[in-house]
Amino acid sequence: MKDKKVKQKISEGLEEIPLLDVHTHLDAAHLSARGLHDILLYHMVVSDLVSAGCPSRARLPENPYEPEIVRRIEEAIPYLEKIQNTGMYWGLKIILQDLYGWNEAITLTNWRRLDAIIREKSFDPYWHRMVLEAAKIRRSCTELWRKRDGSQDDLLQYSLEWAFFTRTQWGVNDIPLYELELAWNQPEPSQPLPVTLGNQRVNNSKRIQSLENVHSALDHYLERIPFNNIISTAQHFSTDINYLVPSKPMMVSALTRRSHASTRDRDIYASYLLDGFLSRLEGTGQKIVYQFSIGAEPLPYETGSKLRQDTIFELATIIDRHPKLQFQAFLSSEHANQAMCTLARELPNLSLAGYWWHNFFPGSIRKVIDQRLDMLSVNKQVGFFSDAYTVEWSYAKACLVRNQLADVLEEKIKQGQYSLNDGLKIARAVLYDTPISLNGMVPNENS
Numbered sequence: 433m434k435d436k437k438v439k440q441k442i443s444e445g446l447e448e449i450p451l452l453d454v455h456t457h458l459d460a461a462h463l464s465a466r467g468l469h470d471i472l473l474y475h476m477v478v479s480d481l482v483s484a485g486c487p488s489r490a491r492l493p494e495n496p497y498e499p500e501i502v503r504r505i506e507e508a509i510p511y512l513e514k515i516q517n518t519g520m521y522w523g524l525k526i527i528l529q530d531l532y533g534w535n536e537a538i539t540l541t542n543w544r545r546l547d548a549i550i551r552e553k554s555f556d557p558y559w560h561r562m563v564l565e566a567a568k569i570r571r572s573c574t575e576l577w578r579k580r581d582g583s584q585d586d587l588l589q590y591s592l593e594w595a596f597f598t599r600t601q602w603g604v605n606d607i608p609l610y611e612l613e614l615a616w617n618q619p620e621p622s623q624p625l626p627v628t629l630g631n632q633r634v635n636n637s638k639r640i641q642s643l644e645n646v647h648s649a650l651d652h653y654l655e656r657i658p659f660n661n662i663i664s665t666a667q668h669f670s671t672d673i674n675y676l677v678p679s680k681p682m683m684v685s686a687l688t689r690r691s692h693a694s695t696r697d698r699d700i701y702a703s704y705l706l707d708g709f710l711s712r713l714e715g716t717g718q719k720i721v722y723q724f725s726i727g728a729e730p731l732p733y734e735t736g737s738k739l740r741q742d743t744i745f746e747l748a749t750i751i752d753r754h755p756k757l758q759f760q761a762f763l764s765s766e767h768a769n770q771a772m773c774t775l776a777r778e779l780p781n782l783s784l785a786g787y788w789w790h791n792f793f794p795g796s797i798r799k800v801i802d803q804r805l806d807m808l809s810v811n812k813q814v815g816f817f818s819d820a821y822t823v824e825w826s827y828a829k830a831c832l833v834r835n836q837l838a839d840v841l842e843e844k845i846k847q848g849q850y851s852l853n854d855g856l857k858i859a860r861a862v863l864y865d866t867p868i869s870l871n872g873m874v875p876n877e878n879s
Contacts, residue, residue, distance in 0.1 A: 438852065439842045445856040446834045446841075452867035452875060453572040453826060454785055455591065455666065455723065455762065455817040460574075460584040463560035465822045468547040469501045471527055472508060472538070474825055476520045476792070479734055484514035489733040505547075509540055519793040523828035530831075531563060531824060561587070563823040567830040570864075570875040572818075576662055577623045586876050591664040591723065592657060593624045597705040598675075599668040601629045602730045605693035608701040613640045616649035620656055628730055643684050650705065654712045663872040664721040664760070665713075671739045672729060674699045675746035677707060706750070714756045721758045721871055727765030728789050737790040739765040748775050751782050758870070760814070762788035766796045773807040783870055785814035792819070792829070797836040805840065805858065811869060815862030 465471045473492045482489050486508055492500070515521045528534040532549055536542060553559045564572075564587065576590040595615040601607045610633065611625065617636045626632075640646055657665070669675075678686075678700045686693070686700040693701070713722070726743070728735040751759050760783045763772055769791075776782045784804060787797045804813050815837065818829040841855040850858065867873040 438845060439838060441852055442838045442841050442845070442855060443834070445852070446838055446859055447568070449856070449860045449863050450568045450570045450875065451816050451830055451863050452871075452873040453569050453816065453818050453820075453830075454664075454760075454814055454867050454871050454873060455819055456572045456574045456826065457578065457819065457821045458572055458574045458588065458823065458826070459578040459821070460580040460582070460588060461578075462554070463584060463587070463823050464554050464563060465550050465824050466554050467501065467551045468538075468543060469496065469505055470822050471524065471550065471824055473504055474520075474821065475734065476789075477515075477524060478508075480515040480518045480520050481508050481511050482733075484511040486511045491734075505543060506540060509538055509543060512538055519795075519832070522794075523825065523832055526828045526831050527824045531566070531827065560823045563827050567823075567827040569823075569826055569830060570877065571873050572826065573663060573871070573873065575623065575666075576621055576658070579661070589873060590662045591666045592621055592662050592720075593666045594621045595653060596624060596668050597709060598670055598673055598702045600670040600672045600698070600730060601625075602732060604629065605695055605698040606690050606701065608698065608705050609640045609646075609687075609690060612646070612649045612653065612705055613638065615653050616640070621658070627735060628733060640687075641690070642687065643680060646683070646687075646705070646708070650708045650712060653709070654716070659716070659718045659720065662720055664723045666723045666725070668725045669743070669747060670702075670729060671726065671743040673702045673743075675706075675743070675750060676700070676703050678704045707753075710750070710754045710757060714754050717756075719758070719872070721760050723760045723762065723785070725762040725764065725788055727763050727768060727791075735764075735789065737765050739768045741768075741771070744768060744771050744775065748779060751775075751779050755781055757781060758783070760785050760871070762786060762817070763800075764789040764791050766791055766799060769800050769803050770807070773803060776808055776812050783812045783814065783866075784808065786817040786819075787833070788817075788819065792832075794832060794836055797833060798840055801837055801840045802843075805844070810858055810861035811866050813862050814867050814870065815859070 469492060475491045488504055488507055492504055534546055571589055573589045573591050575593045579590055595611040597608050613636050617638050640649055682700055683704045686697040689697050727737055727739040729738040758781050761772060762785055763769060772784055776784050787800055816833050818826040820826040837859060844850045845852060845855055
């Protein structure tokens, strides 16, 4: 009974701690779900469904047509019973039960009734605020292009996701150049390319063919960063890239092979662009955080967890070479967490945040929390980000993280490492205080 009371006190204490969500994909045009599809067909649930045998593997488009919504929902429903064991299904249940009062199994005969409930709520101008209040999320950071007309600025802050210089694509070796080239042809920041680009290229009027083109494109990119409107830039470090410091002659030579680039050429492109961008960014003196994801690599439809041990120390070299920049890692590889913690202990300008993609499952979250609390100071770790596309999934992920954090804190209290007050103070630091001091989040206390 005593242990139960400790767990209950921890859970009650965590419920009172507000959250700051340092990375999402919330869209100011529709912060809440527009229908059942925005909840049920969240891409992490789609991956669960695929594992159960559901034939559609692609993400639902950002703005799907109604016939496609109906087809995908009805295709998915027969497979729901097979994913009831998963962490994402638990999140789905939390959303439907807590927010919509729905306790029935979703079937082919009742899903339209549930869909109607969700759609009705989406028309309530205060619904998204009520959901965020229920989660005690005081501010969320999302992609700059999702700012829209700025009508949700009191709830949102922004991160620049535009060109990804060091993210590979399935079978496309000149992708670093194409990413920069696309931005060079745009007058202002736009939305990033999808995780799986495939053959969806456009013909750019300006093409990167020379070193002069590279430098002009990098200058264009930096000049168009709206530093007054962002607190971070979000990138990805692919582990398939061997990071090096290429010379100008190496880059010039690699550019001549763009039409038939090898993986070695890709590594040269990526490393040269990265160093050029970081040097320019460092020279501005701007205090934005360079957030980067790591540990997930492209598959034909989504990604898998993958991280070479060598990449971790290649990153250490990059981060150490730019001491005036603040770097923050989103890690998707559970086994690499301990190694990343050792880097964050020794590199003053590296911090770790949350549980990204293939780490966002209860068992992995507990392990990551436990290791980071033991290895890192509270001002070098951010305890939560949702990566959500709707506030409903922000809510569910906040519930999942609080639940796992409560388990970890209970164990540390039981073994005498923390007192109850210590545990709750530490939790508040990583969930709320550090996102303010490290990420520049500004809480909206009236949300």
